[in-house]
Amino acid sequence: SQQGEEDPQALSIQEGENATMNCSYKTSINNLQWYRQNSGRGLVHLILIRSNEREKHSGRLRVTLDTSKKSSSLLITASRAADTASYFCATDASNTGKLIFGQGTTLQVKP
Amino acid sequence: GAVVSQHPSRVICKSGTSVKIECRSLDFQATTMFWYRQFPKQSLMLMATSNEGSKATYEQGVEKDKFLINHASLTLSTLTVTSAHPEDSSFYICSAQPRAGVWGNMNTEAFFGQGTRLTVV
Numbered sequence: 001s002q003q004g005e006e007d008p009q010a011l012s013i014q015e016g017e018n019a020t021m022n023c024s025y026k027t028s029i030n031n032l033q034w035y036r037q038n039s040g041r042g043l044v045h046l047i048l049i050r051s052n053e054r055e056k057h058s059g060r061l062r063v064t065l066d067t068s069k070k071s072s073s074l075l076i077t078a079s080r081a082a083d084t085a086s087y088f089c090a091t092d093a094s095n096t097g098k099l100i101f102g103q104g105t106t107l108q109v110k111p
Numbered sequence: 112g113a114v115v116s117q118h119p120s121r122v123i124c125k126s127g128t129s130v131k132i133e134c135r136s137l138d139f140q141a142t143t144m145f146w147y148r149q150f151p152k153q154s155l156m157l158m159a160t161s162n163e164g165s166k167a168t169y170e171q172g173v174e175k176d177k178f179l180i181n182h183a184s185l186t187l188s189t190l191t192v193t194s195a196h197p198e199d200s201s202f203y204i205c206s207a208q209p210r211a212g213v214w215g216n217m218n219t220e221a222f223f224g225q226g227t228r229l230t231v232v
Contacts, residue, residue: 033220042204042225043155088154090221097208097221098145101155 004102006089012108019076021105023089024069030095032065034074037086037104046074046087081111113139115207117224124195124231131191132227134161134205140185141207145221146178149202161188161205195231203227 004025013019025032034046049056049065049072056063062075076083086106090099114137124130134144144161159180160168167180177199179191188207192199204226208219 040202040228043223045220045223048220090155092221096143097206097219098143098157098160099155099206099221100157101147104154 004089004091004100006102006105008105010106013079015079015081015109015111017079019079019107021074021087023072023102025091027093029091029093031092032072033090034063035088035090037088079109081109083107084109113209113222115205115222115224117205117227119227120225121228126196126231127194129191129193130195130229131189132203134188134224136186136207139209142185144182144188144205144207146180146190147204192229197231200229200231203229
């Protein structure tokens with residue numbers, strides 16, 4: 001499977017700052033999802049944005065989608081130390097739940 | 112939200128033995144489930160699509176004879192790592208999406224199991 005790219009690969013910020021992660025993908029999609037993974041553990045679903053949506057909010061999370069550029073961004077505002085984790089975007093092209101994951105961004109939020 | 116249960120969460124096995132991992136959808140039926148593998152500090156790679164009542168579809172580079180997938184019911188898929196070797200040590204995780212019409216909305220999130228950390232010694 002071809003995977004999308006995420007940047008940055010690693011991000012280190014201070015608590016309270018905002019964190020922005022970007023994701024690019026290659027094929028047309030039905031939806032794009034963002035997940036969080038704490039070290040060595042399972043995935044936590046954060047947000048799903050459909051191909052006909054451009055922006056979505058959930059609490060401190062803001063996701064944008066630009067299908068013309070095949071890219072998405074995840075913004076975490078007012079970051080907390082507990083946000084320290086790896087973040088992955090994943091695209092669903094077939095609307096079957098079959099996901100292609102990006103390479104991930106490792107976020108460290110320093111207290 | 113829907114729940115997918117994966118078992119075991121951790122397993123250590125000897126080289127050459129086989130290990131079976133179960134993935135169950137607890138409150139919905141899933142005709143399709145997916146198996147992913149994640150090596151340390153890497154992303155998740157799709158291994159195969161598990162199809163209820165038919166053969167699994169494997170991604171390029173994944174050996175179907177080594178990673179046996181059985182999807183015998185609408186709520187259970189199993190992945191068996193046969194003749195495991197140390198290089199098979201990895202984090203294996205399954206996911207499922209409710210069938211069309213069950214949740215009234217096709218564009219839903221995928222629900223993941225808790226993952227299985229396999230260590231082959």
